[in-house]
Amino acid sequence: MTHKVLLSLLLSAAGLSANAQSATSRSQLCPTPPMGWMTWNLFKGDINEQLIRETADAMVSEGLAAAGYKYIFIDDLWQGGRDIHNNIIPDPQKFPSGIKALADYVHSKGLKLGIYSDAAQLTCAGATASLGFEEQDARTFASWGIDYLKYDYCNAPEDSATARQRYHAMATALQKSGRDIALGVCEWGQRQAEEWCAQVGGQLWRTSYDVRDMWKDVVKQGGMGILDIINVTAPLASYVNHTQWPDMDMLVVGLRGKGGPSSDLGGTGCSDTEYQTQMSMWCMMSSPLAMTNDLRKLTPADRRILLNPEIIAINQDSLGLAAQRKVFNNDYQIYVRKLTGGRHAIALLNTADKPLTLTADFAALGIEGKHQVRDVWQHKQIASNAKRWKGRVKPHETIVLVIE
Numbered sequence: 001m002t003h004k005v006l007l008s009l010l011l012s013a014a015g016l017s018a019n020a021q022s023a024t025s026r027s028q029l030c031p032t033p034p035m036g037w038m039t040w041n042l043f044k045g046d047i048n049e050q051l052i053r054e055t056a057d058a059m060v061s062e063g064l065a066a067a068g069y070k071y072i073f074i075d076d077l078w079q080g081g082r083d084i085h086n087n088i089i090p091d092p093q094k095f096p097s098g099i100k101a102l103a104d105y106v107h108s109k110g111l112k113l114g115i116y117s118d119a120a121q122l123t124c125a126g127a128t129a130s131l132g133f134e135e136q137d138a139r140t141f142a143s144w145g146i147d148y149l150k151y152d153y154c155n156a157p158e159d160s161a162t163a164r165q166r167y168h169a170m171a172t173a174l175q176k177s178g179r180d181i182a183l184g185v186c187e188w189g190q191r192q193a194e195e196w197c198a199q200v201g202g203q204l205w206r207t208s209y210d211v212r213d214m215w216k217d218v219v220k221q222g223g224m225g226i227l228d229i230i231n232v233t234a235p236l237a238s239y240v241n242h243t244q245w246p247d248m249d250m251l252v253v254g255l256r257g258k259g260g261p262s263s264d265l266g267g268t269g270c271s272d273t274e275y276q277t278q279m280s281m282w283c284m285m286s287s288p289l290a291m292t293n294d295l296r297k298l299t300p301a302d303r304r305i306l307l308n309p310e311i312i313a314i315n316q317d318s319l320g321l322a323a324q325r326k327v328f329n330n331d332y333q334i335y336v337r338k339l340t341g342g343r344h345a346i347a348l349l350n351t352a353d354k355p356l357t358l359t360a361d362f363a364a365l366g367i368e369g370k371h372q373v374r375d376v377w378q379h380k381q382i383a384s385n386a387k388r389w390k391g392r393v394k395p396h397e398t399i400v401l402v403i404e
């Protein structure tokens with residue numbers, strides 16, 4: 001009898017499967033912010049297995065996978081109800097080969113597959129959700145080879161205690177499934193999830209209502225622009241550690257006003273400078289990076305922003321901290337983030353509608369001494385033995401420096 005067979009016999013006598021025994025502790029499931037691509041903002045319910053396969057192909061051929069983008073997150077409207085045994089099933093028109101075959105394909109490319117459900121009977125878009133079926137659905141997701149679950153909170157009671165209980169139920173079910181499946185808490189920053197996400201078994205928590213393809217909500221229709229999300233997330237920096245990430249919602253980089261749900265509520269599109277700011281600040285804050293533009297049609301500007309290895313390195317820095325906002329006024333904001341190797345990243349964000357000359361005085365920002373300064377968007381060292389940086393920042397631009 002091999003050791004493995006003996007172990008299985010012992011575990012099954014104890015009521016455990018070898019898989020359940022080997023599941024990773026939940027706190028270790030996302031050691032850096034997950035990076036990938038999500039279906040919702042551009043495609044909404046217009047999704048199918050062909051789109052997922054072609055997106056997986058593009059993730060590899062465009063060099064996105066090599067740059068760190070590993071997940072394909074299938075969002076809402078993949079579901080086809082439940083079968084006679086109450087097993088959740090995919091929409092047979094959209095996914096005729098089933099999700100397992102799709103996961104196998106995605107995995108064969110070295111990528112991971114995420115899926116979506118909701119802590120109520122119906123999802124936000126009115127599809128079948130998981131309340132009361134947590135263990136059964138977690139087992140199904142595990143059997144398909146799912147790696148990540150975005151768990152939404154539409155149609156659920158408002159109070160925080162119920163939310164905590166429902167997220168905990170799903171995290172426990174995922175853990176018992178025996179497969180390593182990360183859990184994204186998606187209650188839109190309304191119940192202080194930053195306080196309890198880790199306790200209930202989640203790895204990241206949404207900080208805001210849904211992102212729209214806009215700079216800020218000037219029309220006051222309740223949509224969240226890039227700057228709105230930066231402003232609600234900045235105060236949460238101290239909750240971030242190397243296991244817990246603030247989910248600032250999807251990147252709108254490259255959508256240019258063409259994006260399904262992200263074009264609602266005034267989401268008419270952003271400039272490339274504003275998309276650069278989104279990438280900069282999502283990386284500074286350690287947010288997950290979920291692209292939503294059509295990866296089969298990348299432009300040079302999309303590539304420049306999404307594939308910048310220096311800004312991605314800040315996002316994935318293994319110290320796993322978020323940037324602290326040190327300066328905040330009507331015209332600009334300055335952030336500092338500690339990096340490995342005693343380095344710091346500094347972001348200067350011009351929120352005004354006019355160009356500004358800004359100064360980052362390193363000592364005033366808590367960084368003593370003289371330093372080498374690298375501009376991560378220009379990809380070059382711009383100073384040595386420097387005690388400050390001073391320069392022009394365009395309207396809505398973010399300059400990111402690494403200080404060493």
Ligand code: GLA
Pocket residue numbers: 040075076123124125152186188209210
């Ligand atoms: C909510 C979420 C979005 C998306 C939709 C899907 O609005 O916040 O990110 O998942 O539901 O219906």
